Amino acid sequence: DNSNANTGPVVFGYAQITGSQQFGTNGPEGLVFGAHRIRLGFKGEAVPGVSYFFQYKWDGAWQSTPLNNTLGIGAIPGSSSGVQDAYINFAFIPEVQLQVGKFRVPVGLERTQYSGNNLLFIQRSMNQSLGANRSAGVMFHSPDLMNTGVYYSLGIFDNHSLDGNDAFNSGNVALPVGAGQTAVGGVLTNGSGQYLFGGMLGYKMGPLLNVELSGARAAAAKYTALPASKEIDSWNVGANGGLMGLKYMAEYSAVTSYQGIEGANAQDWYVALAANLHQMTLTPDWLDVEPAVRYESFRYRYGAFNSTLGNTTIGVNYYVNPNNPYAARVQLNYVIPNGGGAWRAIGTNSPASNGYLYNTLALQFQAGF
Amino acid sequence: DNSNANTGPVVFGYAQITGSQQFGTNGPEGLVFGAHRIRLGFKGEAVPGVSYFFQYKWDGAWQSTPLNNTLGIGAIPGSSSGVQDAYINFAFIPEVQLQVGKFRVPVGLERTQYSGNNLLFIQRSMNQSLGANRSAGVMFHSPDLMNTGVYYSLGIFDNHSLDGNDAFNSGNVALPVGAGQTAVGGVLTNGSGQYLFGGMLGYKMGPLLNVELSGARAAAAKYTALPASKEIDSWNVGANGGLMGLKYMAEYSAVTSYQGIEGANAQDWYVALAANLHQMTLTPDWLDVEPAVRYESFRYRYGAFNSTLGNTTIGVNYYVNPNNPYAARVQLNYVIPNGGGAWRAIGTNSPASNGYLYNTLALQFQAGF
Amino acid sequence: DNSNANTGPVVFGYAQITGSQQFGTNGPEGLVFGAHRIRLGFKGEAVPGVSYFFQYKWDGAWQSTPLNNTLGIGAIPGSSSGVQDAYINFAFIPEVQLQVGKFRVPVGLERTQYSGNNLLFIQRSMNQSLGANRSAGVMFHSPDLMNTGVYYSLGIFDNHSLDGNDAFNSGNVALPVGAGQTAVGGVLTNGSGQYLFGGMLGYKMGPLLNVELSGARAAAAKYTALPASKEIDSWNVGANGGLMGLKYMAEYSAVTSYQGIEGANAQDWYVALAANLHQMTLTPDWLDVEPAVRYESFRYRYGAFNSTLGNTTIGVNYYVNPNNPYAARVQLNYVIPNGGGAWRAIGTNSPASNGYLYNTLALQFQAGF
Incomplete structure (x- = not known):
């Protein structure tokens, strides 16, 4: 488009309505209803070469007043809403594009290359807690370096992950905010000179194979937090691909000094397979079903705690319309954990x-546009 | 539409700006400005047979910082914002449609069949506190069973109403959340096996008459709350209709064990009439006015408290454009209470x-699109 | 448009991504990333003569969970989100239009005539803390009285400014809420009879000159707050204009009884100049740059405190596309304060x-649509 008129905005969004039940809790059990993700966003091209992306989330937002407020019971999680992504991309040089704002730190295959509405299973793998989710920063990147299939991202971010429950979200990393006055007109005016660095290098050889290697590092807190707080390092390698309805996906991640705690180390790996029977021409148009299975193993060690949590997920995905598969979809998963006992003891805010x-x-149930 | 392309999303919304003043308070009096409802939503068809509906509310949201925060005075109510509706409907079988998500519990004529932007009076009747507003759940329904005019809804929901100040929103109903770990990726993983059931059966005989019978039941808390907490039962019958500019509307509701409190009972009834002078061809196009009147009586009894609150509302509605009446409208109401003294004593969180x-x-003032 | 169909809604929005660093703090220093403003709005004509405007803000919303929550450090400011504007305008009589809802109090040239996305500098002038920002109310106005170039606004508002950190947002002004019950259905039912009045009279003589005179007054609290609380008066005069790429802008403001405190007085003035080299035909289309400079002086006196803060801002604005300048823009500012020492001592919630x-x-970095 060479015109001066802007294109867009395009509005996009989706909703995921869930039901879930546990077995073997030795307490009350039954289906519980809720919403997993509700998302709404706007994207478009402001002027040629400059594009924007904005996404808001209401995750778990199945209630106007969070349930825990209504019932006064802090143990029941409420909704989590907020600005999920807000960035501007400058693509004047296609091989060295500049992205600024809040977006995904480039670590992890599933975390950075799958949206919440096209996952193979209802939940992302536990792998995500070894990455850095999203943060505010600046990133250079190219999706396809001179048509070779090679892609890269290299970014500098606020020195922690802005979203919770992962290796980089912690009071043990150095504060991203420096000395002196900290806001003018709501804008922070000074940083600490401490950053989170993240990068990814990948190669996409058509639909059959996509591999990536990625990593991130955050500086440790120097003046506050644990005396033993250390810089956090995270490494990840992943591959996915498919052919004629068969799909595969695998990742391995390792973190040293999880959440800045010296001696806290975590590793995770998983392998997932799916077979789309309709794409294999085994089922008619009105029965686009896809059996899927994933085995994952998460290990965390700190002091006396040294345990592994396994999760075997058996799933079936049903796409209402094969020509627009993610617009309407139903997913059914059954998860069998092993080694869960040690993790129940340390509670739901554990690394896994x-x-x-x-x-x-x-x-x-998923519907989107 | 037999195409595979999705239709929509359609964006919709409206705003209601209010001014209000009381008389006879023996204290400072004057007009106060604010906003009643601000709503924005998206709806559409994801693929043929699957539709979605999303509505967000900023009610009372006439301020960025809630007034009580600004002035540090907890007695002044602030804004109430959140996800009002988020659901997906599967209409593969028109007579047995399946709706999942957060939406209205099918109890009450005005509550379920009138939107906030097409009410006869500025405020809904007190009847609404005897229903269950909205909750998260699953519902089977049909708007018109085989073209007979009969409609029904039958749903199972989280075991309390998610929005406040009604008969079902209480710590005395059983928790909807079961034992064990309660969230994975923000999704609740286990229910309590205790639910709120709601259903409605109705018949619509053209514009002249529409009648409905509806009810809901929620299980009482077994392990917490009041020792005497009981299951809540609510019944409602309503009718409305009109002819040539005349409109009528009436409901009766009764609740036993209001908010799960044994021995707390409430009843409410109202009758409303309106006469659209323009539809009666008594006024020209530029003067689409509609006088309206409603008498309502709300009774609540618990222990020594046994009082009735009457509200007589006299109103005039002015529609700027008769061809698009709810796009721009001005409403003027004057309300005369009787028996208000006993209710002033127990404060604004009373059942009425x-x-x-x-x-x-x-x-x-209302404007919408 | 004489049709009955409504026009719109038009969706609009923009995002501003920032980086900032201070020098000379005697502590950690570095760039800090964030977002200044993220805005999304809907506007349109509901029916002929009736229009609506709605704008939501996520200011500083570069994070889903405010940073201070994440890190548990109260001193770091988080995001500020909320309904920024929500109003309905009735333009049946173009010379006496009626606007109701939440919108800008008509005081101050930059505050009322510049949007956040077309400012000459990254931050508004300190002048804004001597105005009243936005409030809920009713306003009569005309943008151009019988094609003479004269414009006016005259409004009555809730008796304080609803947004923070300005002269009218204080617990020393009279409460806008009166006696008795204060909410029915989320709507406030009674005012105090105390209001904030604001008005502006201006004259726009083509692009060369625009002048305005404006003022506001709020009643003091009678029963609470400081014994010495007084009514607040604010006066403002401003002018701007330009020719062939040269732009100028200047304002003077004075407030007596800042935030209702007797004896607290503040004044501010600034002069700003900019030269768009592209509009001066000095640079080609791909280099639409604009050097700009502003000198501002803010003075506040209360008791023993009597200090002046000067800010000299040197800036360059780069517009990616001259035909759509505010769709994509980069701004670089360097600010040199003088007299900052006294203000550092009293902290960031000072009048300046x-x-x-x-x-x-x-x-x-700015992108919009």
Whole structure:
């Protein structure tokens, strides 16, 4: 488009309505209804070469007044809403594009290359707690370096992850805010000179194979927090691809000094397979179903705690319309954990915050535009 | 539409700006400005047979910083914002449609069949505090069973109403959340097996007559709350209709064990009439006015408290453009209460939370799209 | 448009991503990333003669969970989100239009005639803390009285400014809420009879000259707050204009009884100049740059405190596309304060809340639609 008129904005969004039940809790059990993700966004091209992306989330937002407020029970999680992404991309030089704002730190295959509405399973893998989710920063990147299939991202961010429950969100990393007055007109005026660095290098060889290697590092707190707080390092390698309806996906991640705690180390790996029977021409148009299975193992060690949590997820995805698969979809997952006992003892804010600790049935309805 | 392309999203919304003043308070009096409802939503068809509806509210949101925060005075109510509706509807079988998400519990004529932007009066009747507003759940329904005019809804919901100040929103109903770990990726993983059931059966015989019978039941808390907490039952019958500019509307509701309190019972009834002079061809196009009147009586009994609150509302509605009446409208109401003294004593969180306790003038400007 | 169909809604929005660093703080220093303003709005004509305007803000909303929550450090400011504007305008009589809702109090040239996305500098002048920002109310106005170039606004508002850190936002002004019950259905039912009055009279003589005179007054609290609380008076005079790429802008404001405190007085003045080299035909289309400079002086006196803060801002604005200048823009500002020492001592909530107290570099990326 060479015109001066802007294109867009395009509005996009989706909703995921869930039902879930655990088994073997030795307490009350039953289906509980809720919403997983509700998202709404605007994207477009402001002028040629400059594009914007804005996404708002109401995650778990199945209630106007968070349930815990209504019932006065702090143990029940409420909704989590906020600005998920807000960035501007300058693509004057396609091989060295500049992105500024709040967006994904380039660590992890599933975290950075899958949207919440096209995941193979209802929940992301536990792998995500070893990455840095999103943060505010500046990133250079190219999605396809001179048509070779090679892609890269290299970014500098606020010195912690802005979203919770992962390796980089902690009071043990150095504050991103420096000395003196800290806001004029709501804008922070000074940084600490301490940053989170993240980068990814990948190669996409058509639909059959996509591999990436990524990592991130955050500086430790110098003046506050634990005396033993250390810089956090995270490494990740992942691959995915498919052919004729078969899909595969695998990742391995390792973190040293999880959340800046010296001696706290975590590793995770998973392998996932899916077979779309309709794409294999085994089922008619009105029955676009896809069995899927994932095995994942998460390990965390700190002091006396040294445990592994396994999650086997068996799933079926049903796409209402094969020509627009993510516009309307139903997903059914059954998760079988092993080694959950040690993790139940340390509670839901453990490093494996995204893992299931009981046999669990989950059902999810999705609609989007 | 047989195409695979999705339709929509359609964006919709409206704003209601209000002014209000009480008389006879023996204290400072004057007009106060604010906003009643500000709503924005998206709806559409994701793929044929699957539709979505999303509505966000900023009610009372006439301020960025809630007034009580600014002035540090907790007695002044602030804004109430949140996800009002978020649901997906599957209409593959028109007579047995499946709706999942957060939406209205099918109890009450005005509550379920009137939107906030097409009410006859500025405020809903006090009747609404005897229903269950909205909750998260699953509902089977049909708007018109085989073209007979009969409609029904039958739903199962989280075991309390998610919005405040009604008969079902209480710590005395059983928790909807079961044992064990309660969230993975922000999604609740286990229910309590305790639910709120709601249903409505109705018949619409053209514009002249529409009648409905509806009810809901929620299980009482077993382990917490009042020792005497009981299951809540609510019944409602309503009718409305009209002819040639005349409109009528009436409801009766009764609740036993209001908010799960044994021995707390409430009843409400109202009759409303309106006469659209323009539809009666008594006024020209530029003067689409509609006088309206409603008499309502709300009774609540618990222990020594046994009082009735009456509200007589006299109103005039002015529609700027008869061809698009709810796009721009001005409403003027004057409310005369009787029996308000006993209710002033127990404060604004009483069961009749939607009733006026002083002679009050209210003025509302509405614009929508 | 004489049709009955409504026009719109038009969706509009913009994002401003910032980086900033102070110098000379004697502590950690570095760039800090964030977002200044993220805005999204809907506007349109509901029916002929009736229009609506709605704008939501996520200011400083570069994070889903405010940073201070994440890190548990109260001193770091978080995001500020809310309904920024929500009003309905009735233009049946063009010379006496009626606007109701929440909108800008008509005081101050920059505050009322510049949007956040077309400011000459990254930050508004300190002048804004001597006005009343936005409030809920009713206003009569005309943008151009019978094509003479004269414009006026005359409004009555809730008796304080609803947004923070200015002369009218204080617990020393009379409460806008009266006696008795204060909310029915979320709507305030009674005012105090105490209001904030604001008005502006201006004359726009083509692009060369625009002048305005404006003022506001709020009643003091009678029963609470400081014994010496007084009514607040604010006066403002401003002028701007330009020719062939040269732009100028100047304002003077004075407030007596700042925030209702007897004896607290503040004055502010600034002069700003900019030269758009592209409009002067000195640079080609791909280099639409604009050097700009502003000198501002803010003075506040209360008791023993009697100090002046000066801010000299040197800036360059780069517009990516001259035909759509505010769709994509980069701004670079360097601010040199003088007299900052006294203000550092009294902290960031001082009257000059929008002033810089250290030498500061600020960089801002903007994209809009």
